[in-house]
Amino acid sequence: MGVTKTDLFTDQQNELAKVAKVFAHPARIAILEYLIQANSCINGDLVQELGLAQATISQHLRELKEIGLIKGSIEGVSVNYCIDPIRWAEVQNLFQNLFIGFPKISGCC
């Protein structure tokens, strides 16, 4: 079928999966890492940096924006993107909460 049965799962599970999906592409990881070190950048910078077409970068930026990880502000003729620190911490906690649920002490099998 190809359609996820979201009604079978909790809101938290669906939310974490949706966020993880945004991290599930190396171009979006690369964009985030570039934003971390550059603090902010425009679409054209990323086209230069990553070697993907402008339309493709724009599409990845939209997905990052839709999940709230980045924000864009119009800066003259271009759009300045940067990480949203609030959302960033929120997403960090989402993953953290899953990981700390399994303490490494318990060697089961």
Next chain:
Amino acid sequence: MGVTKTDLFTDQQNELAKVAKVFAHPARIAILEYLIQANSCINGDLVQELGLAQATISQHLRELKEIGLIKGSIEGVSVNYCIDPIRWAEVQNLFQNLFIGFPKISGCC
């Protein structure tokens, strides 16, 4: 096209994206959360718990196994699955390293 241009990115970026893809489905999150609280379980438990078909659960288990997050050991006629603590910590670090790269102090835009 539909095929990711992995050659444009670093091994680390591709690895993190590949791991994130495994987390990018609520059923796999649910399986991991179930394993955290139950310590170990068999395929049939998850079919009962999640309400997906046996073949579907088996497929999700394979993806979790392929990335190394879980291990399965034959237990009579069934297979006992549990989280691999070593790999779990490794994956936790992969995400952690990305998140701590952006300290929340820097309010940019």
Next chain:
DNA sequence: TAATTACATCGCAATATTACGATAATAATT
């Protein structure tokens, strides 16, 4: 050995993702 139990794999249909050329939209510049 035949039947049973539990899981993996195959094959398929429905849907989603990825990449990009073409084109539209918006703001600055001439």
Next chain:
DNA sequence: AATTATTATCGTAATATTGCGATGTAATTA
């Protein structure tokens, strides 16, 4: 107003993912 620069959106082709019935496989039991 026309041009330029930058980004967003549309449409499309190629590929990937999701879910499940059907079938295969391996170990246990009758």
